[in-house]
Amino acid sequence: MKSIFHYKYSKLLIAASSLMLTVQIAQAQTPKLQLNSLDHLSAKASETVDVSIDERLIQTAIKIFSDQDPDEREIKKLVSGLKGIYVRSFEFANEGEYSSVDLQPVLTQLQDPAWSRIVNITSKKEGNVEVYLRMLNDQITGLAVLSAELKELTIVNLVGPVDLEKLTRLEGRLGIPELGIESTKPKTKNEQ
Amino acid sequence: MNEDYLWDKSGEPDPEIQRLEQILGTLRYEEKPLELPEQITPSRSHNHVFLLAIAATLLLALVGAGLWLKARNNQGPQEEYAKAPTSNSTPEPKKEERLADKSTVLDTPSVEKKETEPRRHVARAKIQTKRAWTSEQREEALAAKQQLMLALRLASEKLNEVQRRTVSPVTPAKNQHKVG
Numbered sequence: 024m025k026s027i028f029h030y031k032y033s034k035l036l037i038a039a040s041s042l043m044l045t046v047q048i049a050q051a052q053t054p055k056l057q058l059n060s061l062d063h064l065s066a067k068a069s070e071t072v073d074v075s076i077d078e079r080l081i082q083t084a085i086k087i088f089s090d091q092d093p094d095e096r097e098i099k100k101l102v103s104g105l106k107g108i109y110v111r112s113f114e115f116a117n118e119g120e121y122s123s124v125d126l127q128p129v130l131t132q133l134q135d136p137a138w139s140r141i142v143n144i145t146s147k148k149e150g151n152v153e154v155y156l157r158m159l160n161d162q163i164t165g166l167a168v169l170s171a172e173l174k175e176l177t178i179v180n181l182v183g184p185v186d187l188e189k190l191t192r193l194e195g196r197l198g199i200p201e202l203g204i205e206s207t208k209p210k211t212k213n214e215q
Numbered sequence: 216m217n218e219d220y221l222w223d224k225s226g227e228p229d230p231e232i233q234r235l236e237q238i239l240g241t242l243r244y245e246e247k248p249l250e251l252p253e254q255i256t257p258s259r260s261h262n263h264v265f266l267l268a269i270a271a272t273l274l275l276a277l278v279g280a281g282l283w284l285k286a287r288n289n290q291g292p293q294e295e296y297a298k299a300p301t302s303n304s305t306p307e308p309k310k311e312e313r314l315a316d317k318s319t320v321l322d323t324p325s326v327e328k329k330e331t332e333p334r335r336h337v338a339r340a341k342i343q344t345k346r347a348w349t350s351e352q353r354e355e356a357l358a359a360k361q362q363l364m365l366a367l368r369l370a371s372e373k374l375n376e377v378q379r380r381t382v383s384p385v386t387p388a389k390n391q392h393k394v395g
Contacts, residue, residue: 074366084359
């Protein structure tokens with residue numbers, strides 16, 4: 024009886040671990056970053072912005088955009104192909120209220136070879152900014168911006184085919200600048 | 216003539232009065248129990264009318280409520296559609312307000328713009344589609360739009376920062392000086 028129980032238990036354990044592994048692999052393959060690890064920072068932050076818009080909500084939102092307004096039309100085109108938009112932004116009252124350890128789970132996800140870091144700015148005075156792109160057959164499937172300032176931490180994650188040309192065209196309207204990255208193919212991790 | 220007979224039937228009665236008594240006596244009240252027919256079926260016509268009246272009132276109330284809701288829904292989307300762009304200016308957390316100020320171009324109500332005839336038809340069709348939405352769907356769409364705009368503004372802010380910080384080390388003045 025005991026051996027049967029052990030046998031069943033071990034089978035259940037193997038099934039559970041394989042399921043967890045599958046979930047982890049699936050999560051690693053998607054350009055959507057798991058940002059839940061940052062949730063605890065909201066307790067320390069003086070201001071928090073938490074935006075999670077999945078594909079269904081994006082499709083719902085674009086129905087309300089006007090086709091007559093050129094700016095809204097442009098934004099509609101830009102976001103219509105997206106699968107999700109996720110933003111976490113924390114503003115702290117004092118410096119040093121978060122550390123690199125808090126960012127580690129997100130950075131680990133960005134270590135995936137599918138992600139390429141295209142911009143890395145480090146500054147002790149102004150903080151660090153990193154921009155990552157996720158590519159699949161020369162097609163951008165995800166964008167991640169990590170801005171770690173002294174009193175502010177912001178992570179922006181766009182999931183889906185981000186059309187940088189359209190994003191560039193928004194410059195001056197939504198304040199989205201031309202990064203000049205659409206003409207140059209981003210370097211892979213091996214090249215770096 | 217003795218009139219006592221008229222008061223308490225005492226004394227000698229008048230023959231004329233006696234004659235009248237005989238004539239009218241046939242119509243005198245006779246106490247006897249009520250006799251009902253053995254097979255009696257109570258009529259229910261009054262109940263039917265009463266129930267019909269209640270049903271008609273309820274139906275009228277329902278129709279009235281339906282018409283009122285429809286009229287209200289027809290009015291709603293147009294108002295909300297017009298209000299939607301300005302909803303960003305409602306009091307919100309500081310950061311969102313700060314970000315909202317950066318894209319005032321988007322806050323122009325689109326319905327106020329002059330349109331050509333075909334465009335007007337398209338707009339009207341869109342408004343009609345919006346009318347078909349339930350209030351929950353409209354609220355969800357407006358909230359999603361607001362969140363979407365906030366996310367895009369934040370993304371743009373950060374990308375602006377990237378551009379500023381990557382471009383700033385090389386100033387045009389220095390370049391001109393070197394070329395000159």
